[in-house]
Amino acid sequence: MKFFKKIALLALTGVTALTCGIAVACDKEEETQQSQDGLTEYVYKISVQSEGGFGLKNVTVGLYEGNELVAEKLTSAQGNAYFTxxxxxxxxxxxxxxxxxxxGWDLADDSIVYQTSNRAQTDLNVALSASLITDEQIPSSKVYALGDVMYDFSVQTSAGSTFTLSEVLEEKDMxxxxxxxxxxxxxxxxxxxMQNAYKSNGANGELISDNVAILALSTSDDQTAVASFKAENGLSFDMAGGSDLVxxxxxxxxxxxIIVDRYGVISYWHVGSMTAASDFVGLFDKFIGDDYKQTVIGEGEYEGGGEGGGSGSELVKPNVSAPSNADVDKVLNANNQFKSSWDSGEYSWPFVIKTDSxxxxxxxxxxxxxxxxxxxLNVEFTAKADDALFLDAWVDTELDADFLHIILDGTLIHSLSGSKASWQSYCAYVFTAAEAGKxxxxxxxxRDSNGSGGEDEVRIKNMRMGTLSDIGTGKVVKGANIFRYAATQYNDPATIADGTKKTQYANYINPVFNETDGYYHVGAQNGPLLFADFMGxxxxxxxxxxxxxYNSYLVYDGMNLSDTVEDHAWATTNSSNGYVPVTEDIKNLLDLIAQIDVEEGAKADETKHLSYHDKEWLEMCAYYSHYGDTEPVGDPTRGVTFAGAIPIYExxxxxxxxxxxxxxxxxxxKFTPTKSGVYHFYSLVEKEYEGTDSCYDPQCWIFDENENQIAYGDTNLLAPKHLSMDNFSIHVYLEKDVTYYALFAMFLNDTGKFDMRIDYVGETYRSLTNCAIGPYSxxxxxxxTYVPDAITYEYDETFDAYYHDVDGDKVYTAEKDSLLYLDLTNATYLFTTQSLQSIIEQAYLYEDETKRVFYLNGKDYTQTMQKYLYFAELNNDELYGKAVVDRELMDIMLLLTEKYDGFGGIENSWQLMCYYYAYMDLG
Structure with missing residues (x-):
């Protein structure tokens, strides 16, 4: 039963690890004196630990009579020194x-004199405290480990600010x-x-970001790439690239x-991704609050989810007794077709017998x-060909968090969650002739580590065998989608050994490619979708x-397939059923993988890995057989992958x-234009929702047919008065009959709904566009520090004495190039909370002119800016409130940014306040 138990726990955690996973695979043994030192008895055990119980290794512990040393020992990995x-x-x-x-470590109270008692077999705890190291330089060879106290450091973030650990820990708990x-x-x-957790409330009811700081350090990207990634994905915590700290x-x-607690101690270290916000929230809650005592969470104490193994929570041992299996069998089915057994793991809770009204x-x-x-609960039974296994379940749980997993012979076949709060009949499986037997x-x-939904309960009854005639219209179960592998029935090893059989399995489905949807199907073009499994x-x-x-086994003819596999694995984690439909590209990838001679130890069974054959790739695939009148399983990656892109229309x-x-x-x-020209993509969130919980902040990215980004839109500072400025607005040139992709997200990767349109504008278009939007790199x-997206501009006093965009070629062309405009009446990417107009109008509240924003370099420019504002408000339509940039205005902007951009006047930071007309055509 260990195999079933392992598969069941992997299913419930959503992971499969190369190393052992949670407690059932390699339970953490309680530390004993025998296991540490091989001793059967001792006189004293001296434990050198933090106040939270973390033991320090290789600390010298000496026993003294007066000033004479009697004995001396080094502490073990658990912080214990045994004297015999x-x-x-x-x-x-x-x-x-x-x-x-x-x-960084010291005695918690150096006034205490620690002394043993005169009784043998006694323990003594020496309490330590830690503090961030701020008065020493970090040794050149220092590499941090769990439990180390950190040396203070400073890192320049991708936004141009400085992240100093000591300063951050003055404000944050971790x-x-x-x-x-x-x-x-x-x-x-x-x-x-991570982002959702950062903006969630902790167990204390406070916003996590009020008590937690996050610094995401790229191990290989520069600041520009990190800044771009941060902006594209709506992440609000600090990020940086290229730091020596890595x-x-x-x-x-x-x-x-890695978590650094308030004392500067590296208190948690996890390798692998955590893809549930609850994992992060539960972890953060351990380190925030006034009652925190310094501790280190070791391996197995908090696994935090992810492919590194672990449950995403601290598993809790049961405190109830299991009923007898005979009584359970009677509840499952009166015909005694099913024999139950309990899992023997120390963390495994039973199902108990209850009686309803x-x-x-x-x-x-x-x-x-x-x-x-x-x-x-494990249930053994015997099935015949075409038998259908049914059961009744009452599932009332936290949606997509707490699951009832139904697992057949180690294969996850159903996962149920959500608040149905009523009895539902399910067809768990339909058995083929080859599957007849036990x-x-x-x-x-x-149940995960936090969160609740409904009554948080799962009930089971009425397990029974039926036939296919029990599925369909008018039946208790109207339809079923049954999981099946694309390769089934192992060939007898003897027939493989004597050369009679050339393949590992006797049966392989017939894959058929459908040109219309771009996917492989089973048996026919309209047959069940064929899925690839990258994560199981x-x-x-x-x-x-x-x-x-990940472990570099998949290298074909010198070509490492890791990046491609990772892309599909990412899609799998976002798929609604944990699989991705097989496209032509995926089929070719799997076929290459099948041809790889994987190193010894990586294959499931080397004796069954025969010579490559053209159906071997199907061993990595599965599908769902459909029965009855409900909908068959559709594309689970709809909206997740480019192949599964959802159509939108002009x-x-x-x-x-x-x-x-x-x-x-x-x-x-995806969108396919009916004619070539400039198209306008824009969202339609109403102004009335701005600043409310219902105010969604949509973002949009446009990609070409080769999946390369060609445009991006976020805030629309020039939105019509009835629409929120949080809308996006993008003008982009597109070619007729070419498929383009529009990717949509909410700010900070929140969820939500909104409406948008695509309108054809014309063969060419001049779009009023921000000169730069930042952030700094x-x-x-x-x-x-610089502005990465700044335009190229030119000033020629002999021409018209204004500044112009010159399209990167420094040659002014009236048709394509544009004047530059300072926006005075809207918030800008430099002054994000108020307009220059409001700053100008509020200036006279200060009798002391030196207190005014436009008091720059010893002179008050408020009156000059009033002149520009006056003429800017005479403009119509989208140029209302915008002043053409001349030499005088440029000089004022340079002085303004020198004082207020936060960096002393970065080149081109004035462009964060300005617009120009971008010219669009086929060129």
């Missing part, structure tokens, strides 16, 4: 002295250091959860999440009221494809549903 009679130590009152403490890279799929997959940590495998008995998962727990069904209800155990290998790629309102947070970018849609080579 063999050390010439007998029960006595020795003074205990501690030395060789790691940097810092999360996250090591990542833009090329790393698992890294990117955890940012939505070299101080072992980041050979990423993502890595109709005096009918059912099984209730006993962990109903316990976060971070699971109930598990089977084991495992029922597992897993397949018929081809006991390790998932992502892990094989000249009509398109309803956009950002129902999930996708990193990178957002929900994918940092050049590690020149150590300079």
């Amino acid at each position: 009679q063999e050390d010439d130590v007998k029960p006595d009152e020795y003074e205990v002295r501690i030395s060789d403490l790691p940097a 810092v999360l250091l996250n090591f990542w890279a833009t090329w790393c799929g698992p890294c990117k997959s955890e940012f939505p959860a 070299a101080r940590f072992n980041t050979a495998s990423i993502p890595v999440s 109709n005096n009918e008995k059912y099984l209730l998962a006993a962990n109903q009221d316990t976060h971070g727990s699971y109930s598990m 089977h084991t069904l495992t029922l597992t209800y897993y 155990v397949t018929q081809w290998n006991e390790y998932d494809l992502w892990q094989l790629a 000249n009509k309102i398109n309803a956009i549903d950002c129902n999930m947070s996708l990193v990178p970018l957002g929900i994918k849609h 940092y050049n590690e080579v020149t150590s300079e």
Whole structure:
């Protein structure tokens, strides 16, 4: 049963690990004196620990009589030093002295004199405290480990600000250091959860971001790339690239999440992605609040989800007794077709027997009221060909968080969650002739570490065998989609050994490509969709494809397939059923993987890995057989992948549903223009919702047919008065009959709905566009902060004495180039909370002119700006409130940015307040 138990727990956590996972696979043994030192008895055990119980290794503990040293020991990995009679130590009152403490650690109270008692077999705890190291330089060879106290550091962020650890810890309870890279799929997959947790409330009811700081450090990207990634994905915490700090940590495998607590101690270290916000919130809650005592969370104490293994919570042991299996069998089915058994793991809760108001008995998962727990029941039975297995379930749980998993012979076949709060009949499986025989069904209800929904309960009753005639219109079960592998029925090893059989499996489905939807189907073009499995155990290998790629096993003819596999694994994590439909590209990828001679130890069974054959790629695939009258399984990556992009249309309102947070970018849609020219993409959030909980802040990215980004839109500072400025507005030139992609997301990767339109504008268009929108970037080579998207401009006093955009060629062309305009009446990307108009009008509230914003370099320019405002308000339409930039206005803007851009006047930061007309055509 261990195999079923492992699969069940992997299913409930959503992970498959190359190393052991949660407690059932390699339970953490309680530390014993025997396991540490091989000793059977001792005189004293001296524990050198933080106030929260973290033990320090290799600390010298000495026992003294007066000033004479009696015995000396180094502490173990758990912080314990054992003294025995063999050390010439007998029960006595020795003074205990501690030395060789790691940097940053000291006695919690140095006035205490620690002393042993005169009784043997006694323990003594020496309490330590830690503090961030601010008065010493970090040693050149220092590489941090769990439990180390950090040296103070400063990092320049991608936004141009300085992140100094000591200053941050004066305001926050903890810092999360996250090591990542833009090329790393698992890294990117955890940012939505991290962002959502950062903006959530903790257990104390306070906003997490009020008590937690996050610094995401890219291990390979420069500041420009990091700034671009941060902006595109709506992330609000600090990020940086190119920092020397990365070299101080072992980041050979990423993502890595490290927590530095308020004392500067590295208190948590996790390798692997965490893709649930609840994982982060639960973790943060351990380190914030006035009652926190310094501690270090070791491996197994908080696994935090992710592919590194773990449950995402601290598993709780059961406190109820299991009913007898005979009584359980009677509740399951009166015909005695099913034989139950309990899981033997110490963390496994039972299902208990309850009686409803109709005096009918059912099984209730006993962990109903316990976060971070699971109930598990195994049921053995025998099935015949065409038998259909049914059961009744009452599921009333937190949607997409707490699941009833139904697992057949180690394969997850159903996951149920949400508040249905009534009995529902399900067809768990339909057995083929090849599957006739004995089977084991495992029922597992897993509750995560926080959050609730409905009554948080799962009930089971009336397990029964039926036939296909029991599925359909007028039946209790109207339809069923049954999971099946694309390769089934192992060939007899003997027939493989003698050469009779050339393939690992006897049966492979017939894959048929459908040109219309771009996917492979089973048996016919309108047959069930064929899915690839990148994140789970397949018929081809006991390790998932992502892990094989992550560990560099998937290299074909010198070509490393890791990046491509990671892209599809990312799509899998966002798929509604954990699989991705097989496109031509995916089929070709799987076929290449099938041809790889994976190194020994990586294959599930080397003896069954025969010579490559053209159907071997199907061993990595699955599908759903459909029965009855309900809908078959459709594309689970609709809106997730480019292949699954949702169509949107010109000249009509398109309803956009950002129902999930996708990193990178957002929900994918596709649009095919009917004629070449400039198209306008814009959202329609009404002005009345601005500043309210209902005010969605949509964003849009446009990609070409090769999936390369060609345009981006966020805030529309020039939105019509009835629309919110949070709308996006994009003008972009598109070619007729070419498919383009529009990706939509809400600010900070929130979820929400909004309407948008696509309108044809004309063959050419001049669009009033921001000269620059930021954010600032940092050049590690020149150590300079700069505006990355600044336009090229020119000033010619002999021409018209105004500033012009010159399209990068420094040659002014009246048709394509534009005057530059300072926006006086709207908020800008430099002054984001108020307009220059309001600043000008409020200036006279200050009798002392030196207090005015436009008092610059010893002179008050308020009256001069009033002149520009007056003429700017004479303009009509979209140029209302905008002043043409001449030499005088440019000089004022340069003085203004020198004083207020936060960096002393970065070149081109004035462009964050200005507009120009961008020319669009085929060129």
